[in-house]
Amino acid sequence: MKKKVNYRQRLLLLIISGLMVWLSLTEADLSPPAPMEVIALDRNTDLQTLRLSFPLDPLLDDGQKIYLLVEKKYLETIRQAGYSFSLETSRFLTPSAPGWRQWLRPQGGLNGDYHSYQELASKLKTLAASYPALARLYVIGRSLENRNIYALKISDQPGLAEDEPGVALIGCHHAREWISLEVPLLIGKHLLENYSRNSQVKALVDAAEIWIVPLVNPDGLEYSILNYRLWRKNRRLNLDGSYGVDLNRNYAYGWAYDSLGSSPEPDSAIFRGTAPFSEPETEAIKTLFQTRRITAAISYHSYSQLILYPWGYVDQPTEDELLLEQLAEDMAALIYQVNGRVYQAGRAASLLYVTNGDFTDWAYGFYRIPAFTIELPPVDLLQGGFWNAEEDIQPIFQENLPAALYLINWAISSYYGTGDTRGHSDRFFNRGLEKEEENIVKGRPGAAFKGKESR
């Protein structure tokens, strides 16, 4: 009798255990992600046939080899099929590196094809790792919430501070302007991927130092993705309990010139901060300019389809009005040729509205370099305002690419004093800098960044 009771209890226990195991199996995905490897094949390999036979994910083409992401289980079969390849997994990321899983993870979170801070960091590291001879990744500062502000330097000798003109392509001062991050990032990617097969790109990269700073405001961008799409400022907790400083009103030139072009009120969308460069994010850009020979710059924003040049703080022409206007109009014409989209060119204060303490006034005002704000599409609120469809990222990048290349080319010509820019060169580079910055700027060649980060 006693044995019978025990048997029943055991049976009950078995049923319960089985039930629980089944329950866990229905919810848990027990199959781990397949282990992946990166292989490199000669560029002349018949990839068409290979891709028909195996599931491959092209990773990059460095001009000599094609790098493909492939499941480990196919390696032997590919080898047996007669393909010669080398394993390059460790060159990119080691499986134990924190970024590995993220790198393999499919995109498509809350922000779709747009980049978040983490996605951008991963992409920049991959680019720098993939093109060690052309790119080097720097951390030029950290945000209030301790996120890195990255600068990707693209040049033929990225490890050296050469006597070459620097061009800064800067994005995402304003958190909600997601497209303004994508354009400089894609320009940088284009330069790296096309260096070996496009002679124009090669000439530009060889003769200049191009600084890609896609994300000035990482904290704001994260807030915009996670909490409120229309967030604009950084994430400074102001004294009155409000949040944020408008980073594009926090630069020193013309700072607080009036309360139209920026606001002293902390809860305003254009709050200029408590002092010029009060924010670590703008301080990072200042550091970049102080320590590198930047000779032209574009700051990407959205929306309106405009190319703006100084001054913004007052509706008066600079002494280089004609040149700045010419450059802006040339860029607008190049943009128009790609997709037929019209970008109006003009002085910031008259074409858009007065802004004081913005990046472009500061870059021109202190460094006397041509600096532009490009307001990317769409043209107005009804066509999307701060929104761009994911499928518009590529067309917007494509149309802005020739304009950026044009400015880089102009900077090179101007710097070396060739062609019809000779006069401009004299005007821009033999002129004294604004007194306040002069002493700092004199010491910039070779100066090292804080927190330098390489691949």
Next chain:
Amino acid sequence: MEKKTRKIFLFIMLLLALATAGLAQAGPGQYTEEAPLGSWNFLGPETAVILGAGFCQIARVGSSNAVFANPALLSLLPANSFSLTPSFNQTQLFRYWLVNTGVVTTSGNLTFRNWQVDHIGLSHRTGRWTLGLGAALSENYGRPGLEYRYVYNQQVYNQLQVWQTGHLASYGLSLARQLNRHLSLGVSLVYERGRIERSLDEFWFQEEIQMIDYRYQKITGFRVLAGLSCSLNDRLFFGLSLTPPYTRRVKGESSLKYISALTEIETTGQASDRVRRPLILGLGSRLVINRSLEAYLEAVFFNWRKYSFTYFGEEQARDFRNTIRVGTGLEYRTNLLFLGRTWSTPYFLGLAVDQQPIAEHKSTYVFLTFGSGIGNEIFRLSFSTAIGLESGSGQKLKRQKIALTLDIHPGPRKNQAGIIR
């Protein structure tokens, strides 16, 4: 011996009280995306009996809610038991989502109120084995809804509506065995399932432009819980509860839309996220002071430093500290003659200190709890309340819970320990 036991118990109680006074700190900010309302620290559902006596439930024989706190206690229940607990909750929040983080500012704390069924469960004993089944609402992700309008010259220019709902339910199955008169062991397998849904809808009337941000997440998880109950003598009992770390899986979908007369832009996303939950270790004690009076003391450790959270594909930084929730309570029982029958009427009084894990704010709730009830051998109705005041955030958040529990013990029999509860 009795005096000695009592002294030891009081000494431990004093030590713990001093320790928690030192640990008690303040802070809000616990309302991140995934934060449950009220407290991050969940051990088991709080029936009225548990709530009234300072949340103590690890060494205390209450009802089949032991499935979620200490399954070993199921052995000490009457042969059959059924328990049902609905509750009313009021929770204050100050900073969450876009509220008081830069977009919408409020003049003070906002309150979320809700009725919910906290727990329903039953147990059945055969010989030395006891089987327990239960369902509990372990976390609520609701937030106070909000509607903001910008009106100028009696014209509405902008309207913003936000809401968030969601909960996590736990379904537990336990098996407990009484090894001898002093020792019981139990194990629970708990399946978790829930959702978080939130929406932001903004409209600009002049331009006829609308923005919609909608997110839906489905949560599932599976955890194991082990418990032990032992009696040192007829007066002093101890309980132990252990939940090893486990992972919750979250499948998310999102849609971010912009609609105007000329365009409609939508960004959609899908994600498969993981939430690494912490180890939970609880130790509780029960002291029978005399036939009418019992005292409880327990401490529950949550290893929040090991917590990790991904949200729509991205690991989110969570600077968490480990926390300890300490509770102490008293139960005093009297009898009452009513409708010609003798009824048992307990009175509960308790105190609990509940640290919250977010390190930046160091928020801690201090709860005062009390309650009462009426019952006989077959059923018992209990009601309790807990009032919690928070410090550390600077917002002095408050939390209140009122619980009502119906316990039914059909065909009461003495358990193996000879205790009738």
